[in-house]
Amino acid sequence: MKNLRKLFCVACAVLFFTSCEETYNDKLFWPGEISQEYGSYIKPYTLDLTYSGEKLIGKTASFKTEDSETGTLTLNGIIPGEVTTPISRIKLNENGEKDAYTFSGTNITMGGVTVKYNGIITPKAMKLSLDVTMAHANNLAHTPAYSHTTNEEATIRNSGASYVNITTKEGAESIAPIVLQMQQMATNILDVLFPYVLKNITLEKDGIVTANYTTSPIDMKEIMEVANAGKTDAEFRGLIGQRTYVSSPKGLAYWNQTGDKAFVVQLNIPAIISLIAENNGQQIDPQLIAGISEALLKSDPARLKLALSTLNMILNNEIITYILKMDDNTFVTLLSWMRNGIPMGISQATKDHTYIYFKKETLTPFINIIDILLKTNLDEVVALFDKMEIGVDLTIQK
DSSP: OHHHHHHHHHHHHHHHHHHHHHHHTTSSSOHHHHOSEESOTTSSOEEEEEETTEEOOSOEEEEEESSSSEEEEEEESOSTTOSEEEEEEEEOEEOTTSSSEEEEEEEEOTTSOEEEEEEEEOSSEEEEEEEEEOTTHHHHOBOEEEOOOOOTTSOOOOTTOEEEEEEEOTTOGGGHHHHHHHHHHHHHHHHHHHHHHEEEEEEOTTSEEEEEEEOSOOOHHHHHHHHTTTOOHHHHHHHHTTSOEEEOOTTSEEEEEOSSSEEEEEEOHHHHHHHHHHHTTOOOOHHHHHHHHHHHHHSOHHHHHHHHHHHHHHHOOHHHHHHHTSOHHHHHHHHHHHHHOEEEEEEEEETTEEEEEEOHHHHGGGHHHHHHHHTSOOHHHHTTEEEEEEEEEEEEOO
């Protein structure tokens, strides 16, 4: 009886190990070996990611499989406006050398973005190529021009094409004259500022944002003088024509329309830091920058400020210096923008005019900046606003 019992136990053990062998030994890698997060600086699994042909650093992608046959790929903060983008039912195929799995396909995300993907995965690395088309590419993907209006005598100038819409809450009609004055002042300043800094902006169908930006000095005193000078459109264009503009590199920023009136601009922090370092004559390893960026974005605000302060000792950048001087509430908002993108609004007034703008909720922490520009205290006044929308009025370039 004892011998039969032993024989039964041995048979069960053999069956168990045979079953495991049949389950996994015919696979290149066990499920646990490739169910990883790839690209994190603190983990040993690397990610070679290209987005519409442009190398993208500082991002991660996760893969999970139960059987090494099919799995789910999750893009972490790669698609603008989407914190995570899961792509399920991905079929794994052995490559010719039988040292990696390959996969490819097309997926439409919950936000309507079309993602064509092609990848190679091993336990140590993932190579992933993405070809992306935004959901609203047909409506927005072009190089918009700033709107432009003149009257017959060419005395009305609106080359800057600012969009400013401020309305008050019910019962606050008494501040209407102040609102009107603010709206006019903001319009005059932004009409000059936008073309003064950016010659044009291109929204590409894959979500990449590029621009021709100025390398000439930015003199706010000159901007204010021009804003109040009542120049004709021809005179203003002559002034802008004296400035120097260069094309921005691809991959610094991305756009997505995430709802009927919701728009987001996602900044590529590692690429921006790399560009700042390069412009300052500093050479920093891209993977180190990716690691620093990952640590910064995962830090709490207090630690992030300290880390940025240390980083700026190397870069000595004016923008970072200004960021470090922000109050805590403004800094927390900025950190949220860096992580999840800058939330904006979008609306189409007519077929030819598209407004892309900051909303009151986004602008509120930065009222102190507007206070400096307008030399006033707007906190109490802004609290009475129902809407405060400030941005650009764009039209398709003919």
